[in-house]
Amino acid sequence: MAREQIKVPFGYEPPAQTHKGTVFVFETFEDWTESDMQAFVAWAEAKKFVRAIFYPQHEETLRRMDISSSMPYYARVKQLESLVKQVNTTVQVDVDTWEGKRKKYTPMDTSLHFLTEKSSGPYFLCLSDRYANLFVTYPAFKEWIKTLRLYINEQFHVPLHGKLNEYAQRWxxxxFGNGS
Known part of the structure; x- marks a missing residue:
């Protein structure tokens, strides 16, 4: 297949990209309120993200991560989708329910591979402080911290894992939300 030639004037430089890529949000979302969603959206707009993908995790995944959840998966998804519908934003906000279709434990590495394959980069990952402490202990963390930038929401005010200091420039x- 032949390449199409494009003519541009001498000295042309493409305009700088003003919007970033995709932010993934991993959380239970059972305690998120409308004000939490508004705070997140305001933060995402300030960071100029193109897209935000909320990724609620199944009960089996949460159980294996030792994170308690009082609401079932589908109730949390329904609540989250109603919050997303109420928000007015320039950021494309989506709820990904792939883990609900699997109905079993899904490692964070598998979830991230799935999300990055179907989304455009650059990639950002927003986690609560308790999720971040778990994520840093997984073997795949070293691979992923090179691929994406990490944002840690101080929601539960737990001390951060010491291993994060090795990657201080990547997070x-x-x-926002419950952490403010």
């Missing part, structure tokens, strides 16, 4: 603390 930062954010405050």
């Amino acid at each position: 930062e603390i954010v405050r």
Whole structure:
């Protein structure tokens, strides 16, 4: 297949990209309120993300991660979808329910591979502080921290894992929702 030639004037430089890629949000979402969603959307708009994907996790995944959840998966998804419908934003906000279709434990590595294959980069991952402490202990963390930038929401005010200090240039603390 022949390449199509494009003519541009001498000295042309493409305009700088003003919007970033996709942010993935891993959480239980059972305690998110409308104000939490508004705070997240305001933060995402300030960071100029193109897309935000909320990824609620199945009970089996949460159980294996030792994270308690009082609401079943589908109730959390339904609540999250109603919050997403109420929000007015320039960021494309989606809820991914792939893990609900699997109905079993899904490792974070598998979930991230699935999400990055169907979304455009660059990639950002937003986790609560308790999720971040778990994520840093997984063997795939070293691979993923090179691929994406990590945003840690201080929602539960737990001390962060010491291993995060090795990658200090690849993550930062954010405050929105229940963490503010």
